[in-house]
Amino acid sequence: MPDDATIIANLQALSGLAAFNAWLGIEITAAKWGEVEIQLKWRPEFGQYNGYLHASIVGGLIDTACGFAGTTVTKNLLASQFSIRCLRPAVAEVFVAKGRVVKPGSRQIFTSAELYGLGVPDKPFAVGDAILVPMD
Amino acid sequence: MPDDATIIANLQALSGLAAFNAWLGIEITAAKWGEVEIQLKWRPEFGQYNGYLHASIVGGLIDTACGFAGTTVTKNLLASQFSIRCLRPAVAEVFVAKGRVVKPGSRQIFTSAELYGLGVPDKPFAVGDAILVPMD
Amino acid sequence: MPDDATIIANLQALSGLAAFNAWLGIEITAAKWGEVEIQLKWRPEFGQYNGYLHASIVGGLIDTACGFAGTTVTKNLLASQFSIRCLRPAVAEVFVAKGRVVKPGSRQIFTSAELYGLGVPDKPFAVGDAILVPMD
Amino acid sequence: MPDDATIIANLQALSGLAAFNAWLGIEITAAKWGEVEIQLKWRPEFGQYNGYLHASIVGGLIDTACGFAGTTVTKNLLASQFSIRCLRPAVAEVFVAKGRVVKPGSRQIFTSAELYGLGVPDKPFAVGDAILVPMD
Numbered sequence: 001m002p003d004d005a006t007i008i009a010n011l012q013a014l015s016g017l018a019a020f021n022a023w024l025g026i027e028i029t030a031a032k033w034g035e036v037e038i039q040l041k042w043r044p045e046f047g048q049y050n051g052y053l054h055a056s057i058v059g060g061l062i063d064t065a066c067g068f069a070g071t072t073v074t075k076n077l078l079a080s081q082f083s084i085r086c087l088r089p090a091v092a093e094v095f096v097a098k099g100r101v102v103k104p105g106s107r108q109i110f111t112s113a114e115l116y117g118l119g120v121p122d123k124p125f126a127v128g129d130a131i132l133v134p135m136d
Numbered sequence: 137m138p139d140d141a142t143i144i145a146n147l148q149a150l151s152g153l154a155a156f157n158a159w160l161g162i163e164i165t166a167a168k169w170g171e172v173e174i175q176l177k178w179r180p181e182f183g184q185y186n187g188y189l190h191a192s193i194v195g196g197l198i199d200t201a202c203g204f205a206g207t208t209v210t211k212n213l214l215a216s217q218f219s220i221r222c223l224r225p226a227v228a229e230v231f232v233a234k235g236r237v238v239k240p241g242s243r244q245i246f247t248s249a250e251l252y253g254l255g256v257p258d259k260p261f262a263v264g265d266a267i268l269v270p271m272d
Numbered sequence: 273m274p275d276d277a278t279i280i281a282n283l284q285a286l287s288g289l290a291a292f293n294a295w296l297g298i299e300i301t302a303a304k305w306g307e308v309e310i311q312l313k314w315r316p317e318f319g320q321y322n323g324y325l326h327a328s329i330v331g332g333l334i335d336t337a338c339g340f341a342g343t344t345v346t347k348n349l350l351a352s353q354f355s356i357r358c359l360r361p362a363v364a365e366v367f368v369a370k371g372r373v374v375k376p377g378s379r380q381i382f383t384s385a386e387l388y389g390l391g392v393p394d395k396p397f398a399v400g401d402a403i404l405v406p407m408d
Numbered sequence: 409m410p411d412d413a414t415i416i417a418n419l420q421a422l423s424g425l426a427a428f429n430a431w432l433g434i435e436i437t438a439a440k441w442g443e444v445e446i447q448l449k450w451r452p453e454f455g456q457y458n459g460y461l462h463a464s465i466v467g468g469l470i471d472t473a474c475g476f477a478g479t480t481v482t483k484n485l486l487a488s489q490f491s492i493r494c495l496r497p498a499v500a501e502v503f504v505a506k507g508r509v510v511k512p513g514s515r516q517i518f519t520s521a522e523l524y525g526l527g528v529p530d531k532p533f534a535v536g537d538a539i540l541v542p543m544d
Binding site for chain 3 (some may be wrong): 422425426427428429430431452453454455456457462463464465467468469471472475486487488489490491492493494497
């Protein structure tokens with residue numbers, strides 16, 4: 001099994017291949033088997049009407065943290081379903097999404113994640129889950 | 137009740153106020169009470185690893201179509217929950233998301249939407265639903 | 273492909289094997305490839321605090337209609353995820369749940385269903401969806 | 409604020425008013441502000457085709473644990489949405505569902521719960537979440 005620094009480097013390289021992740025500027029800040037943390041620095045073009053983080057990006061960070069957590073366990077996954085609960089308006093200088101594998105499997109990987117402001121993990125903006133399946 | 141052209145113009149103005157919608161380039165292409173269609177032209181920066189439309193944007197288009205459909209019924213809504221089923225890889229020149237109000241209410245508006253390629257509504261890439269609540 | 277009467281008879285036999293379905297008294301009232309309708313006659317022991325149909329049974333009827341619809345397409349399925357939106361209190365003499373396959377697949381079958389009172393399909397009590405996977 | 413024994417007694421009385429909970433035989437085994445544990449002894453009539461706990465009851469126990477957790481915070485709640493991830497076939501002599509409030513609010517209470525066999529909390533059969541809203 002690769003060490004954590006290698007997992008981080010591999011995920012960062014993978015993230016760079018996804019054009020939208022590159023535009024966002026997603027950084028992998030921690031990773032081990034079954035668990036990944038990503039960060040995103042706020043930019044005004046991420047906003048919705050009220051200047052909060054847009055639901056697309058709220059969902060996208062949770063889905064991405066889930067997907068990367070799954071990728072530490074099995075390669076070449078696609079999300080088949082994801083679900084987001086928006087608990088509070090998402091406003092921060094730096095957003096953190098932490099994903100984990102809830103149940104690995106050969107045909108489905110269950111994952112969950114939460115999104116919060118850097119340093120404030122106990123006041124999540126949103127929580128969610130994703131079911132990942134291996135690609136053909 | 138405003139006519140459909142006015143609903144479209146109002147939604148397009150509202151969408152322009154959301155910085156992320158403006159970056160995406162979302163267009164309102166049809167609207168009436170309880171039902172809205174939006175379109176998005178593909179650009180390479182919307183891609184994930186395989187060049188399919190990124191899950192953030194799949195989810196975002198469905199959530200946005202749901203939100204706009206809700207907005208034809210009640211103003212100043214926020215999504216409290218949304219859920220996305222990814223049926224097929226999303227690849228198209230022009231994406232269409234069609235949202236509708238399933239059940240309006242004073243405290244919660246239930247909505248659903250599907251995402252497909254222009255002209256191919258019977259092969260949706262994704263379907264989803266959102267619960268919207270009026271803001272304080 | 274079996275005719276519709278055979279599909280109904282097979283599903284009714286299958287339902288009888290599930291002890292909880294037998295206790296409920298679920299009846300298969302229509303079926304064809306990818307689509308199944310079930311009915312349940314109200315009994316007081318199905319109630320929650322207010323005498324509405326209990327959420328367990330609301331969810332169970334939707335999940336069962338989804339599962340039977342999937343079973344017309346592929347055998348030996350288990351639900352891996354299901355999600356229920358409760359639109360209105362569920363009160364009726366006879367409940368009808370109508371399920372359909374949204375997207376069949378070899379590893380996942382996407383389905384959805386709605387629950388309503390007999391004769392009132394346009395005022396659903398609840399709508400929902402399930403992802404079904406073949407058993408090992 | 410009532411003490412925990414009073415919370416348990418009140419919830420047990422409430423549960424007894426719900427005919428379906430009474431038929432199931434749900435017991436409140438622990439409760440405090442924002443958190444409730446319930447138990448159910450297996451009976452054969454709870455089974456699906458394979459003799460596992462029926463998805464209706466899997467979902468119902470999670471929804472009930474969520475609802476009771478919410479009830480420690482706000483009275484007269486109804487579930488507006490619930491979602492269940494079925495991780496493993498549910499087989500046990502005694503089932504335990506543990507629910508908690510994730511985010512209380514005046515208009516929506518976000519809750520989550522997991523279901524497992526007595527003494528085996530680290531191998532949950534299912535996890536889920538519910539959004540609860542105060543009744544009119």
